[in-house]
Amino acid sequence: EAQVTQNPRYLITVTGKKLTVTCSQNMNHEYMSWYRQDPGLGLRQIYYSMNVEVTDKGDVPEGYKVSRKEKRNFPLILESPSPNQTSLYFCASSGWASSTDTQYFGPGTRLTVL
Amino acid sequence: KQEVTQIPAALSVPEGENLVLNCSFTDSAIYNLQWFRQDPGKGLTSLLLIQSSQREQTSGRLNASLDKSSGRSTLYIAASQPGDSATYLCAVKDAGGTSYGKLTFGQGTILTVHP
Numbered sequence: 001e002a003q004v005t006q007n008p009r010y011l012i013t014v015t016g017k018k019l020t021v022t023c024s025q026n027m028n029h030e031y032m033s034w035y036r037q038d039p040g041l042g043l044r045q046i047y048y049s050m051n052v053e054v055t056d057k058g059d060v061p062e063g064y065k066v067s068r069k070e071k072r073n074f075p076l077i078l079e080s081p082s083p084n085q086t087s088l089y090f091c092a093s094s095g096w097a098s099s100t101d102t103q104y105f106g107p108g109t110r111l112t113v114l
Numbered sequence: 115k116q117e118v119t120q121i122p123a124a125l126s127v128p129e130g131e132n133l134v135l136n137c138s139f140t141d142s143a144i145y146n147l148q149w150f151r152q153d154p155g156k157g158l159t160s161l162l163l164i165q166s167s168q169r170e171q172t173s174g175r176l177n178a179s180l181d182k183s184s185g186r187s188t189l190y191i192a193a194s195q196p197g198d199s200a201t202y203l204c205a206v207k208d209a210g211g212t213s214y215g216k217l218t219f220g221q222g223t224i225l226t227v228h229p
Binding site for chain 1: 155160205221
């Protein structure tokens with residue numbers, strides 16, 4: 001089954017404690033990205049990757065890091081989380097046909113930073 | 115910068131009604147437009163994808179249209195059911211410059227279909 005998986009699904013942490021949210025896809029997609037969803041602000045892109053070792057900033061990259069060492073994995077790293085990073089996070093992936101490729105989304109990670 | 119707007123923000127209808135959700139975008143340089151469904155606390159499920167060269171797509175009771183020149187799309191839901199209750203999101207995939215491949219989302223329309 002084609003899918004994007006994220007872990008953990010729920011996380012409560014404290015300010016400054018480094019954390020990683022993992023994302024993995026089994027569709028051999030080149031393009032992967034991270035979004036955050038906040039009430040009243042909708043979904044906003046944090047970072048994206050067009051292929052292995054190729055990453056770039058989205059609209060709201062401050063406070064986040066990513067890496068793409070393997071095609072299937074695209075972890076999101078919060079080096080020093082702060083309360084304003086409390087949000088619902090989604091990982092997504094798609095192929096590179098551009099006009100025809102649907103983006104597939106993971107189930108989401110709900111992060112609370114105290 | 116691409117901006118996507120969805121109207122209405124919320125909609126409540128009785129079961130069986132046909133309804134229309136609207137989406138508008140500011141930059142016509144897009145590869146495609148997608149409509150997603152999101153249930154509370156859940157991920158996004160793709161409903162329909164319309165390529166920039168297409169005018170509409172249909173899936174079951176859903177029909178989505180695209181008028182790229184005017185920057186508008188509509189999602190038509192026929193014979194609505196309580197199970198259609200969810201948030202519906204419109205997203206465009208940008209074609210230009212440094213935003214290649216990025217999806218820009220609207221704020222969504224919260225749909226409630228009551229029995």
